[in-house]
Amino acid sequence: MKKNTKPLSLRVPEPSGRPGDTPDFSHLKLDAAGAVARPDALADPHEMRDMAFRLVRVLDDSGKAVGPWDPKLDPETLRRGLKAMVLTRAFDDRMHRAHRQGKTSFYMKCTGEEAIAVAQGMILPAEDMGFPTYRQQGLLIARGYPLVDMMNQIYSNASDPIKGRQLPIMYSSRDYGFFTISGNLGTQVPQAVGWAMASAYKGDDRLAISWIGDGATAEGDFHNALTFAAVYRAPVILNIVNNQWAISSFQGIAGGLETTFASKAIGYGLPALRVDGNDFLAVWAATQWAEERARANRGATVIELFTYRGAPHSTSDDPSRYRPGDEHEKWPLGDPIARLKQHLIALGEWSDEQQEAAEKDAAEQVRAAGKESEAIGTLGQSRPSVKTMFEDVFATEDWRLVEQRREVGV
Amino acid sequence: MSEQTFTEADRNDGIEPDMVDQDHAPKSTAAGSGTVPMNMIQALNSALDTKMAEDPNVLSFGEDAGYFGGVFRVTDKLQEKHGLTRSFDAPISECGIVATAIGMGAYGLRPVVEIQFADYIYPAYDQIVSEAAKLRYRSAGMFTSPITVRSPYGGGIFGGQTHSQSPESLFTHIAGLKVVVPSNPYDAKGLLTACIEDDDPTIFFEPKRLYNGPFDGWHEKPVSPWKAQELAQVPTEKYTVPLGKARIMKEGADVTILAWGTMVWVSLAGGEHAGVDAEVIDLRSLVPLDIEAIEASVKKTGRCVIVHEAPKTSGYGAELSALVQERCFYHLEAPIARVCGWDTPYPHAFEWEYFPGPERVAEALKSTMNGGR
Numbered sequence: 098m099k100k101n102t103k104p105l106s107l108r109v110p111e112p113s114g115r116p117g118d119t120p121d122f123s124h125l126k127l128d129a130a131g132a133v134a135r136p137d138a139l140a141d142p143h144e145m146r147d148m149a150f151r152l153v154r155v156l157d158d159s160g161k162a163v164g165p166w167d168p169k170l171d172p173e174t175l176r177r178g179l180k181a182m183v184l185t186r187a188f189d190d191r192m193h194r195a196h197r198q199g200k201t202s203f204y205m206k207c208t209g210e211e212a213i214a215v216a217q218g219m220i221l222p223a224e225d226m227g228f229p230t231y232r233q234q235g236l237l238i239a240r241g242y243p244l245v246d247m248m249n250q251i252y253s254n255a256s257d258p259i260k261g262r263q264l265p266i267m268y269s270s271r272d273y274g275f276f277t278i279s280g281n282l283g284t285q286v287p288q289a290v291g292w293a294m295a296s297a298y299k300g301d302d303r304l305a306i307s308w309i310g311d312g313a314t315a316e317g318d319f320h321n322a323l324t325f326a327a328v329y330r331a332p333v334i335l336n337i338v339n340n341q342w343a344i345s346s347f348q349g350i351a352g353g354l355e356t357t358f359a360s361k362a363i364g365y366g367l368p369a370l371r372v373d374g375n376d377f378l379a380v381w382a383a384t385q386w387a388e389e390r391a392r393a394n395r396g397a398t399v400i401e402l403f404t405y406r407g408a409p410h411s412t413s414d415d416p417s418r419y420r421p422g423d424e425h426e427k428w429p430l431g432d433p434i435a436r437l438k439q440h441l442i443a444l445g446e447w448s449d450e451q452q453e454a455a456e457k458d459a460a461e462q463v464r465a466a467g468k469e470s471e472a473i474g475t476l477g478q479s480r481p482s483v484k485t486m487f488e489d490v491f492a493t494e495d496w497r498l499v500e501q502r503r504e505v506g507v
Numbered sequence: 508m509s510e511q512t513f514t515e516a517d518r519n520d521g522i523e524p525d526m527v528d529q530d531h532a533p534k535s536t537a538a539g540s541g542t543v544p545m546n547m548i549q550a551l552n553s554a555l556d557t558k559m560a561e562d563p564n565v566l567s568f569g570e571d572a573g574y575f576g577g578v579f580r581v582t583d584k585l586q587e588k589h590g591l592t593r594s595f596d597a598p599i600s601e602c603g604i605v606a607t608a609i610g611m612g613a614y615g616l617r618p619v620v621e622i623q624f625a626d627y628i629y630p631a632y633d634q635i636v637s638e639a640a641k642l643r644y645r646s647a648g649m650f651t652s653p654i655t656v657r658s659p660y661g662g663g664i665f666g667g668q669t670h671s672q673s674p675e676s677l678f679t680h681i682a683g684l685k686v687v688v689p690s691n692p693y694d695a696k697g698l699l700t701a702c703i704e705d706d707d708p709t710i711f712f713e714p715k716r717l718y719n720g721p722f723d724g725w726h727e728k729p730v731s732p733w734k735a736q737e738l739a740q741v742p743t744e745k746y747t748v749p750l751g752k753a754r755i756m757k758e759g760a761d762v763t764i765l766a767w768g769t770m771v772w773v774s775l776a777g778g779e780h781a782g783v784d785a786e787v788i789d790l791r792s793l794v795p796l797d798i799e800a801i802e803a804s805v806k807k808t809g810r811c812v813i814v815h816e817a818p819k820t821s822g823y824g825a826e827l828s829a830l831v832q833e834r835c836f837y838h839l840e841a842p843i844a845r846v847c848g849w850d851t852p853y854p855h856a857f858e859w860e861y862f863p864g865p866e867r868v869a870e871a872l873k874s875t876m877n878g879g880r
């Protein structure tokens with residue numbers, strides 16, 4: 098046997114902080130707002146590889162929009178975005194509480210990540226199909242999907258649009274460009290590529306947009322999606338939401354210590370953008386850039402949205418067992434709602450009073466929807482007829498299902 | 508055998524290339540009505556060709572399935588006839604192939620994808636099982652998956668472990684999937700067309716041992732081409748063979764044989780070898796299953812032998828046996844017998860000890876006629 102120069106040892110990545118430690122984000126290299134150049138959206142991806150290692154930011158610490166990526170949105174759009182984020186957070190808070198009250202079996206918040214799905218849902222119309230994970234509820238909310246239907250799904254009640262068949266939050270809405278959520282991580286990304294290929298095949302105008310978490314990029318589906326997207330130049334926007342955590346595993350376990358998630362695009366010849374995911378304007382601008390590219394038939398763009406999962410992974414999770422309790426507060430990119438609010442106030446287009454009113458209004462909308470949905474019933478109090486359990490397995494009922502339905506007596 | 512040395516001759520195990528009936532390659536759809544002899548490859552090609560001509564939402568892709576026309580030639584000339592974007596090559600990624608097809612299906616297309624060998628369908632298993640099969644159910648019909656996954660399957664070709672498998676039971680177990688296996692050119696075209704038109708995901712297994720001629724398992728005898736068979740007379744026009752309808756290949760009074768794919772021909776030979784008047788039922792689609800045909804036949808004969816290439820344990824034969832037992836118990840005069848592949852990986856050197864041939868079928872028939880002793 099040959100001898101090694103050093104005894105071999107196995108490296109297992111560890112996060113910078115564990116429970117009880119002081120959060121440490123000193124290793125992050127964060128570009129200042131406005132510091133990153135904006136390449137032409139139609140430029141050759143080989144000419145912009147550095148974009149995968151930088152961080153596109155628009156809002157500076159004082160809430161001013163600076164630099165070439167400022168999308169120069171009108172105040173009305175900004176207010177709409179802020180309100181949709183506030184509503185998303187209010188919805189999350191209420192449904193998380195509903196779980197604690199035993200009204201449903203499960204819930205997942207997107208606290209701290211609201212800017213992503215909200216901005217993207219506002220930019221792209223519902224004809225552009227979204228292939229979300231369970232953490233893009235902001236997409237439905239930004240596109241105006243009825244809150245009461247979201248709740249009915251969470252309660253699996255008689256009015257659940259998907260008839261009590263799915264775990265709470267696995268929404269589905271063709272009309273709102275929200276592809277049916279799967280429990281199986283990563284599967285929707287190559288499906289989005291296929292959907293985009295179909296649109297291109299038909300000479301259509303529609304785009305696809307997908308999301309995947311940092312953790313799930315380790316799934317083979319992610320690699321397959323990037324390969325197909327590049328090979329067939331599919332009109333798709335491939336988002337990676339890097340919220341630093343995959344349940345209890347920090348992003349280093351998914352390969353985030355070696356390189357950025359955005360840079361994974363480079364090996365496929367796809368353009369990559371790495372963006373401050375808590376900066377509504379940066380998310381907006383980057384998405385618009387990718388959209389412009391896709392609409393010009395230049396194919397897919399990978400966007401890494403750099404953010405932080407503020408809430409527990411789900412109602413079944415306790416983050417205090419694996420990360421410092423105050424890590425979210427110390428997150429250097431702050432909170433997306435607070436930052437957009439600050440920006441609007443700096444513009445003279447918003448005030449603390451208006452913010453308070455917006456929060457009250459959101460809580461009221463959620464409360465009203467909650468009342469309506471709970472009147473139909475929470476989990477176990479109301480549900481679709483048992484007969485429907487046997488429907489939609491196939492387009493037409495199979496004899497086995499007819500027999501089994503009769504066995505149940507329905 | 509390694510992929511590198513896997514040649515046409517290897518695949519056909521002694522079938523000479525001229526048995527591929529080049530004279531009767533499917534004519535373009537413009538050829539009008541008529542019936543010509545086709546081998547199974549040509550029949551499948553004709554199904555794709557006629558369906559693509561009719562419906563612009565039908566497209567075909569897979570590894571080597573575009574320009575080259577597929578390693579078994581099933582997609583031959585489709586690219587030339589229908590264009591680059593309708594019949595194209597895919598990266599070597601079964602997961603990606605099926606996943607993108609699912610996305611296309613959800614969009615509204617009817618993709619037909621090829622998995623080069625059924626033995627390589629496993630990388631796509633998650634997409635098939637967790638996604639294609641469940642889209643309609645989990646979205647309450649908002650999204651559907653009208654895709655067809657075609658794949659050469661089955662043994663008897665010295666394909667060794669990874670060019671011989673029959674994984675149908677891994678799919679029949681999954682709610683939401685239809686599973687179809689043709690045994691002859693006529694059914695191959697009609698069933699594939701029905702699969703493409705079906706609004707649900709279908710797994711279409713093509714017994715590659717039957718591509719160029721019927722194979723009855725007497726592997727030392729010369730193989731006959733399809734030409735001689737009535738079931739090789741295939742209409743050039745589009746037609747369908749409905750899913751969920753079995754074909755009685757041979758009527759018989761003594762015992763019912765349930766089989767599909769290559770085993771249909773082996774069962775016919777086995778019946779003859781045993782001198783037993785067996786009723787041979789080609790199930791054609793395993794899901795949906797023609798339970799009425801099965802019940803009627805077993806109630807008539809009082810005996811049932813199930814034949815499949817896949818390993819015995821948890822094979823689809825177990826399900827069939829249970830169904831027959833549940834529904835025909837008072838008509839049964841002998842235990843239901845199963846003639847299957849062994850519970851081993853598919854071996855290379857022991858091809859003919861593994862492959863359930865006509866002798867094993869005949870033994871089971873005779874024993875069943877003896878009350879299972």
Ligand SMILES: Cc1ncc(C[n+]2csc(CCOP(=O)(O)OP(=O)(O)O)c2C)c(N)n1
Pocket residue numbers: 230232280281282309310311312313314338340342343344406410
């Ligand atoms: C194929 C698969 N494996 C494992 C799981 C269990 N699981 C659910 S969420 C999750 C973590 C995902 O983390 P990430 O992709 O970073 O997304 P995030 O939850 O942070 O938004 C895991 C492991 C799953 N749902 N699917």
